[in-house]
Amino acid sequence: MTGVWDEVVGQADTVAELATAAEDPSAMTHAWLFTGPPGSGRSVAARAFAAALQCRAGVRGCGECPSCHTAMTGTHTDIREVVPEGLSIGVNEMRALVQLAAHQPAVGRYQIVIITDADRLTEGASNALLKALEEPSDQTVFLLCAPSEHPDDVAATIRSRCRRVALRSPAAEAVATVLTVRDGVDPEMAQWAASVCGGHIGRARHLARDAEARSRRERVLAVPLGLRGLGDAFGTAAELDRAAMAEADDLSGERDAVEREELGIAMGAGGVGKGVAAAARRAKAAEKELEKRQKVRNTRNRRDVLDLALIDLAGFYRDVLVAGAGAQVALTSPDSADDVHRAAREWAPESALRRLEAVLACREALDRNVKPLIALEAMLVALHRG
Ligand SMILES: [Zn+2]
Known part of the structure; x- marks a missing residue:
């Protein structure tokens, strides 16, 4: 076809x-x-x-x-x-x-x-x-x-x-081909991105193209073995929350500005005479409405960004369980294989499972509109405790 x-x-x-x-x-x-x-x-x-x-x-x-x-x-x-x-x-x-x-x-x-x-x-x-x-x-x-x-x-x-x-998650091979053939991504980078994207083509493309996205992912995958104390847990929660906010602002910032400008033009700036006061009131109301919509969108972006980080984290703990059981299944983050095997040696399977559950519980909490920082803190304390 x-x-x-x-x-x-x-x-x-x-x-x-x-x-x-x-x-x-x-x-x-x-x-x-x-x-x-x-x-x-x-x-x-x-x-x-x-x-x-x-x-x-x-x-x-x-x-x-x-x-x-x-x-x-x-x-x-x-x-x-x-x-x-x-x-x-x-x-x-x-x-x-x-x-x-x-x-x-x-x-x-x-x-x-x-x-x-x-x-x-x-x-x-x-x-x-x-x-x-x-x-x-x-x-x-x-x-x-x-x-x-x-x-x-x-x-x-x-x-x-x-x-x-x-629909199924497409195989890594199919994702790599699309990235190379259609998006012109370098084959080696395409292979890597396809191998870590969990069948998510958009994610693979983003990782292949955006160095900042790659380094964010690296920082997230360093969390499991980087939690030395309770202080780290709270520090990491705050950092993840801040990073998600910054990325959400990045995503919506430009669009917000364009929309504000368009609204300003539509409403006409300045003017004198009859009807000006009423027009100004209408403009003010439209501006308020736009602000409200942008805020909702920003909240959603921030949640989506956090969700991606949580999916990466969940993948790590899942990999630890897979490696611990000696199962011959592909890892979700093959490039973290060393860390995964180290964790599998150091943690009891029950504790890896509890950590995985803590990540999933955090996703659910965010879904229920729990404040992100609170949900992240609860998760990281659980990840530290094991
Ligand atoms: Zn046609």
């Missing part, structure tokens, strides 16, 4: 199924649920499928026609993608979307809605979506993406109305 399917890495079976559905209207369903571990490419697969559905060429999803092109760059008139700015997708946002989705497509064959984080739907939003799924209009297609089919991620009522597509 070529064209838009090139983007869907290491998922041959899924691609075959989606391509068939795009070719043959009788094999088509109006609601799909893409699941798979983070980085397996759920939203990429959904986007490629949307492009194929809109494609005007003989073989759907050619990747060349204007339709495919606008679909893949996110500018197709009849494809809407919901990316929650905050931690959840609210009911008003969903109602507006459902209403738009019921319209006839303007230029495409379908009116397509992609919901990239269906696990972030509020209950109200879920219900609004459910109504649309229950009474589908002919030309509307909903593509939902979520980590799993678990009821915590997607309500059972919604899941039962969707055709399911399960």
Whole structure:
């Protein structure tokens, strides 16, 4: 398969199924649920499928026609993608979307809605979506993406109305090939990044390209053997928290500034005469609203950054257990093999397991909106104690 399917890495079976559905209207369903571990490419697969559905060429999803092109760059008139700015997708946002989705497509064959984080739907939003799924209009297609089919991620009522597509983590070999061939990464670097990314293509690309990301990862992986005392535990918690904040600021800083500037232009600066006071009030309110949205986005970025660090840490303790048991399985961080084997010799398996559990408990705590520093401190004290 070529064209838009090139983007869907290491998922041959899924691609075959989606391509068939795009070719043959009788094999088509109006609601799909893409699941798979983070980085397996759920939203990429959904986007490629949307492009194929809109494609005007003989073989759907050619990747060349204007339709495919606008679909893949996110500018197709009849494809809407919901990316929650905050931690959840609210009911008003969903109602507006459902209403738009019921319209006839303007230029495409379908009116397509992609919901990239269906696990972030509020209950109200879920219900609004459910109504649309229950009474589908002919030309509307909903593509939902979520980590799993678990009821915590997607309500059972919604899941039962969707055709399911399960993506796998792509093999390291497939990831390395994409990095080399498509992103022009040096082969050796691509191999390394693919071997430590846990099947997460975006993460592999980021590590391959960004020296700062590589050194952050190194610092995180040095934590397990670097905890000499309780003071280290608290110091490390504070450092991880600070680093996550700094990176989140980096991620959102530029975008925030652009948005503020655009808002300023939209509202018009200065002016005299009638209506100026009212306009100023409106501008002030819009500014407040923007600030609120940016703050929510920043919080989310910070959580995502911390989560990556926790996944690396969890991988380390998992590797220690694997090495301790003498299992012939690939390590999640093969470049830390020396540290992993040393830890496996020094720690009892129960203690490595308790540490792994402490990392997972910290992820859950962050998920419940526990203050990051508090969650990190609790984790690091547990990691130190063993
Ligand atoms: Zn096309």
